[in-house]
Amino acid sequence: MFSRDGCIDLIIHCRVVLAPLTRQKSYGNVPQPHAILYYSQRTSKGGLLITEATGVSDTAQRYPDTPGIWTKEQVEAWKPIVNAVHAKGGIFFCQIWHVGRVSNSGFQPNGQAPISSNDKPLTPEIHSNGIGVAQFTPPRQLRTDEIPEIVNDFRLAPRNAMEAGFDGVEIHGAHGYQTDQFSKDQVNNRTDQYGGSLKNRCRFALDIVEAVVDEIGADKVGIRFSPFADYMESGDSNPKELGLYLANALNKYGIVYCHMSEPRMKTVGEKIETPDSLVPMRKAFNGTFIASGGYDREDGNKAVAEGRADLVAFGRWFLANPDLPKRFELNAPLNKYIRETFYVSDTVLCYTHYPFLDITALVSD
Numbered sequence: 001m002f003s004r005d006g007c008i009d010l011i012i013h014c015r016v017v018l019a020p021l022t023r024q025k026s027y028g029n030v031p032q033p034h035a036i037l038y039y040s041q042r043t044s045k046g047g048l049l050i051t052e053a054t055g056v057s058d059t060a061q062r063y064p065d066t067p068g069i070w071t072k073e074q075v076e077a078w079k080p081i082v083n084a085v086h087a088k089g090g091i092f093f094c095q096i097w098h099v100g101r102v103s104n105s106g107f108q109p110n111g112q113a114p115i116s117s118n119d120k121p122l123t124p125e126i127h128s129n130g131i132g133v134a135q136f137t138p139p140r141q142l143r144t145d146e147i148p149e150i151v152n153d154f155r156l157a158p159r160n161a162m163e164a165g166f167d168g169v170e171i172h173g174a175h176g177y178q179t180d181q182f183s184k185d186q187v188n189n190r191t192d193q194y195g196g197s198l199k200n201r202c203r204f205a206l207d208i209v210e211a212v213v214d215e216i217g218a219d220k221v222g223i224r225f226s227p228f229a230d231y232m233e234s235g236d237s238n239p240k241e242l243g244l245y246l247a248n249a250l251n252k253y254g255i256v257y258c259h260m261s262e263p264r265m266k267t268v269g270e271k272i273e274t275p276d277s278l279v280p281m282r283k284a285f286n287g288t289f290i291a292s293g294g295y296d297r298e299d300g301n302k303a304v305a306e307g308r309a310d311l312v313a314f315g316r317w318f319l320a321n322p323d324l325p326k327r328f329e330l331n332a333p334l335n336k337y338i339r340e341t342f343y344v345s346d347t348v349l350c351y352t353h354y355p356f357l358d359i360t361a362l363v364s365d
């Protein structure tokens with residue numbers, strides 16, 4: 001589907017990727033029919049869409065109503081959504097996810113503690129809508145002999161994703177969730193072969209890559225990292241070295257793409273000035289490179305023209321503009337996104353109601 005020295009022709013015609021966006025409308029962790037319209041609205045021929053983060057197991061969850069892909073019911077529920085994207089010529093990857101310590105016992109099987117690389121509790125967090133506070137239960141540190149079970153959950157999820165009809169999976173290795181909890185030195189305090197040195201800390205992510213590649217083939221596997229981000233108290237003392245190590249290490253597996261969040265995005269919606277860039281990682285990685293975080297049309301065009309990315313993923317602008325590639329093509333005005341409604345459970349408001357471009361109005365202007 002993608003070629004190792006670039007992107008497939010179809011992708012080349014649409015470098016605008018739908019970034020993974022949690023929307024919390026999969027009641028009981030089961031994708032719902034309203035997602036058919038949401039994703040198909042955002043599909044254009046040859047465009048890549050990445051699903052919202054999707055749990056690999058019942059210990060992977062934290063946010064209410066986020067989808068999973070570990071049960072038969074979930075797999076069946078994804079099928080019509082995937083079919084709708086394919087019917088419009090889109091390429092659909094499922095982002096597979098384990099939250100690790102970013103959870104609370106209310107979301108865990110039998111009310112148990114969340115599991116993580118470490119036992120460091122997170123500070124309670126004000127919800128992004130400004131209402132209420134998310135409480136995190138102190139995690140239980142995984143024993144070394146338990147780690148292969150989590151890796152195995154990451155192996156089964158892509159098998160299910162194939163059954164659901166997805167074109168591939170994106171391993172969520174970013175933004176402070178389980179994989180980051182292993183790779184970042186400000187979180188990982190282990191003393192076994194999964195902690196300490198850079199090589200040891202990255203072992204968990206690479207074990208997962210190896211398992212997923214073995215299960216479904218490298219041409220169907222992408223991964224997302226955010227070495228520079230410190231979401232969920234997951235900073236690293238040397239993010240450049242970490243990003244570069246991971247980008248180089250991925251080459252061994254021949255996966256189809258590496259997706260990285262920009263160093264300038266510390267938290268969603270907060271753009272900081274930084275001299276850091278993804279260029280060294282982009283140069284190190286042999287496959288398709290996707291950049292994301294704080295891009296607009298101009299930035300995206302520039303990144304591609306200068307060879308800093310093959311594809312650019314857009315989050316908030318795509319959320320609010322179902323026809324974003326068309327709007328970019330025409331340099332048309334964009335709908336504004338409404339941050340307060342990113343995670344509301346309403347299935348229409350600020351989900352499928354964002355309007356498409358009125359081309360006739362543009363012509364008459």
Ligand code: FNR
Pocket residue numbers: 019020021022023051052053095172174175224261265268269292293294295313314315316317342343
């Ligand atoms: C996100 N982001 C995100 N990232 C990820 O890897 N998996 C996810 O499920 C989510 N969910 C999510 C929900 C919402 C509502 C937002 C706004 C963001 C991060 C997202 O993919 C992207 O990296 C950021 O939004 C920054 O890119 P933009 O919005 O500046 O293009």
